[in-house]
Amino acid sequence: MSFTDREFWTVIHGMGFGAIFLLAFAGGLAGLWSFRPEYVTIAGLHERLRRLLAGTWIMAIVAWLTVISGTYKAYPWYRANPPEGADLSDFPRSRLLADETTAAWHHFGMEWKEHVAWLAPILATAVAFVVMRYGLALAEQPAVRRACMVLFVLSFVAAAIAGVFGAFITKTVPIL
Amino acid sequence: MNTRQESITTGPASAAFVAAGIGCAVLGLFTTLAEASTGIKDFLNWWDPGGPLTGKTGMAVIIWLIAWIVLHQAWRNKSVDFGRAFTITLVLIGLGAIGTFPTFFQLFAH
Numbered sequence: 001m002s003f004t005d006r007e008f009w010t011v012i013h014g015m016g017f018g019a020i021f022l023l024a025f026a027g028g029l030a031g032l033w034s035f036r037p038e039y040v041t042i043a044g045l046h047e048r049l050r051r052l053l054a055g056t057w058i059m060a061i062v063a064w065l066t067v068i069s070g071t072y073k074a075y076p077w078y079r080a081n082p083p084e085g086a087d088l089s090d091f092p093r094s095r096l097l098a099d100e101t102t103a104a105w106h107h108f109g110m111e112w113k114e115h116v117a118w119l120a121p122i123l124a125t126a127v128a129f130v131v132m133r134y135g136l137a138l139a140e141q142p143a144v145r146r147a148c149m150v151l152f153v154l155s156f157v158a159a160a161i162a163g164v165f166g167a168f169i170t171k172t173v174p175i176l
Numbered sequence: 177m178n179t180r181q182e183s184i185t186t187g188p189a190s191a192a193f194v195a196a197g198i199g200c201a202v203l204g205l206f207t208t209l210a211e212a213s214t215g216i217k218d219f220l221n222w223w224d225p226g227g228p229l230t231g232k233t234g235m236a237v238i239i240w241l242i243a244w245i246v247l248h249q250a251w252r253n254k255s256v257d258f259g260r261a262f263t264i265t266l267v268l269i270g271l272g273a274i275g276t277f278p279t280f281f282q283l284f285a286h
Contacts, residue, residue: 067233071226071229071230071233072223072226072230075229079225107278107282111282112276112277115203115207115232115233116276116277118203118233118236118237119200119269119272119273122196122199122200122236122237122240123196125196126192126193126196129192130188133188133189134184134188134189141184141186141189143259144258147193147258147262147265150266151193151196151265151269158273
């Protein structure tokens, strides 16, 4: 069992960072939801703040690692132009476009994924910063806390769209 | 990090969220502009292997960070109308989502 260099990076990009992102999102969202004085004691808020900071910052950092590894490692391999007469199985984009039954995976799937993904780290970083900046005071600012949850979920949705299409496209035209 | 329960204005949160919205909107804008104009598409080709995506996302990140710095400096000690700021944020994110949706930006393909 072994991976090529390219397979390794696409696994790291999609499955490695994706799994950590999902876990951080789940923990961060639960932490934001329950970060209220009516739900927990002062001691509880102190304890939950540490996890909330970890969850939101891990999600933000992993989101950046995901889009950077995608754009600067996997994407160039995906979009490389094949030389004349080359085997298109080594050139995913060209292979998708060569067949009208698969072209939409690129025109819609990849085109959406490669752009929308970048919304995720921007939104996640804003949330992580606000959690850090406000700290315990976030429990006394319900509007800000709710806004954090909304942006946190939107960040997840952006990443989920990218992840789903990435998985489908990799299934159709894997980067070998 | 604020670990004490103290009064804190809505300025820093408003700045962070509005700036994030600006970053999203800029990404949508440049994605659409790159489709509409060969010149802009070429300008955004910051790194050949990655193509114009590198410039679109690069511009979005740069403008996001600049907007954040400016807004944070302006609002950090102020109680900004958070509801209004967040509404603006959501509108900007919406514009970014539309601008990065292929069915939309491909309408402008030249």
